[in-house]
Amino acid sequence: MTAYSDLMAFQRETEALAQVMGRLGWDQETMMPSGAAAQRAEEMGALETVLHARRTDQRLGDWLEHAVAPDDVAAANLRHIRRSFERSRRVPARLASELARVTSRAQGIWAEARANEDVAGFLPILSEVVALRREEGAALGEGADVYDALLEGYEPGTTSSELTAMFTALRPRLVALRDRVLSAPEPAQLTGIFPEEGQMILADVCARAFGYDFTRGRLDKAVHPFSSGSGLDVRITTRTNPADPFNCIYSTIHEVGHATYEQGIDSAHFLTPLGQGASMGVHESQSRIYENQLGRSRAFTGWLYGRMRDIFGDFGIDGEDAFYRAINRVSPGFIRTEADEVQYNLHVLLRFDLEQALMRGDLQVQELEAAWNDRFLADFGRPVDRPSHGLLQDVHWSVGLFGYFPTYSLGNVYAGCLHDAMRRALPDLDGDLARGDASGAVQWLRDRLQRHGGLREPRDTVADAIGGGPSEGPLLDYLETKFGSLYLA
Known part of the structure; x- marks a missing residue:
């Protein structure tokens, strides 16, 4: 027990420092003056050097060798620390620091390039990020697949071949549903201008x-919405568009799904390896079920219609049913974060395939824009009209998140399974949502999944919540039922 106690005391400090580094990242995307980017890159690199030294400290190996787990919680903590230790010590300290420094700098360059539609201005720094991530993947994999080694950092226990099989099963029914829906008449759209102040009020209400819990978080604006932090400080961001308040509303609800997962973890796990979500796929299941199955349901949108009218007055949609159809409108579009439920996963699969090719060296950075545009045309039947609608739209690759994108679709699959189980457990759910009350759904998710944090492996976390193994079937059934009734009835 002495070894375990010493290990956990050391780990608590490491977790606290990691939270500080996360706060630096939050500040960089929300409040940091643009002229501070070069210094922030150095700060991030320096802090990563400290964290890497702690994560590879030889005392960890000694403690892990002698620690005894008195219960399941301790055993799970040891599992996480051992996994982190073994992965971290494969990566040289120089590489860890350089990755932190370069990705911090790349983030600002990406934001500027996106604003200026300047792919050429972004590719040099992206080449640096890709080269460093390839080096990291090779170090982590120790001869195994580079992409799978990176994927393990976001979704432990999952391989690209398993995801490819799942996504191959998803694609035919998604494409068939999309083609049928897009051949039907489109519902009405919002008209008018929606001031930012009103959008942020509504974001707060949602x-x-x-x-x-705003006593343990805050809502700010960023170029790309995100959630940051865990435990007692979990922050979210959103963005506004005067012509499209749905972007703000549903970006907010999405990030709230991430944030309430972190806020819902048992406080006994704070500043331990269990005090965070089980994986990015499980995390995404929470954001997507909040945003889509709950937030875009007929019951909740009926309530939201009244709140929209209160704030914005008449906006060209007459009645709750028409509003529900407008929110769930399926239409051709370029932007993943704005994509409807039918087409969202097709956007993810494009990125999944391209980033695998990049990491394995089958595709070079200078070829990436053409490859993106060719694939988008093949998948969506229209050419990319400008870089911010194509290669430059997402922040992920600029900050080195290779292996992250497939967790979005995996999260959708998990959300489909959780929603199916939730509906069976909460027969009065629609009545609550129609009053703007999602507390029953939130509590069900908290009890069944969120409070456990990283106690179980990702797939086991979902399986325990739903009472069986997850599969893509419930998600596809939900989509076909919902959009069939909206468009094809």
Whole structure:
């Protein structure tokens, strides 16, 4: 027990420092003056050097060798620390620091390039990021597949071949549903201008409706919405568009799903390896079920219609049913984060295939824009009209998140399974949502999944919550039922 106690005391400090580094990243995307980017890159690199030294400290190996787990919680903590130790010591300290420094700098360059539609201005720094991530993947894999080695950092226990099989099963029914829906008449759209102040008021209202605790968080704006932190400090961001308030509303609800997962973890796990979500796929299941199955349901949108009218007055949609159809409108589009439920996963599969090719050296950075545009045309039947609608739209590759994108679709699959189980457990759910009350759904997710944090492996976390193994079937059935009734009835 002495070894275990010493190990956990050391780990608590490491976890606290990692939270500080996360706060630096949050500040960089929300409040940091643009002129501070070069210094922030150095700060991030320096802090990563400290964290890498702690994560590879030889005392960890000694403690892990002698630690005894008195219960399941301790055993799970040891599992996480051992996994982190073994992965971290494969990566040289120089590489870890350089990755932190370069990706911090790349983030600002990407934001500027996106604003200026300047792919050429972004590719040099992206080449640096890709080269460093390839080197990291090779070090982590020790001869195994580079991409799988990176994927393990986001979704432990999952391989690209398993995801490819799942996504191959998803694609035919998604494409068939999309083609049928897009051949039907489109519903009405919003008209008018929606001031930012009103959008942020509504974002606040929706965040509270879905259980976000503002005493342990805050809502700000960023170029790309995200959630940051865990435990007692979990922050979210959104963005506004005066012509499209749905972007703000549903980006907020999405990030609230991430944030309430972190806020819902048992406080006994704070600043331990279990005090965070089980994986990015499980995390995404929470954001997507909040945003889509709950937030875009007929019951909740009926309530939201009234709140929209209160704030914005008449906006060209007459009645709750028409509003529900407008929110769930399926239409051709370029942007993943704005994509409807039918087409969202097709956007993810494009990125999944391209980033595998990049990491394995089958595709070079200078070829990436053409490859993206060719694939988008093949998958969506229209040419990319500008870089911010194509290669430059996502922040992920600029900050080195290779292996992250497939967890979005995996999260959708998990959300489909959780929603199916939730509906069976909560027969009065629609009545609550129609009053703007998502507390029953939030509590069900908290009890069944969120409070456990990283106690179980990702797939086991979902399987325990739903009472069986997850599969893509419930998601596809949900989509076909919902959009069939909206468009094809």
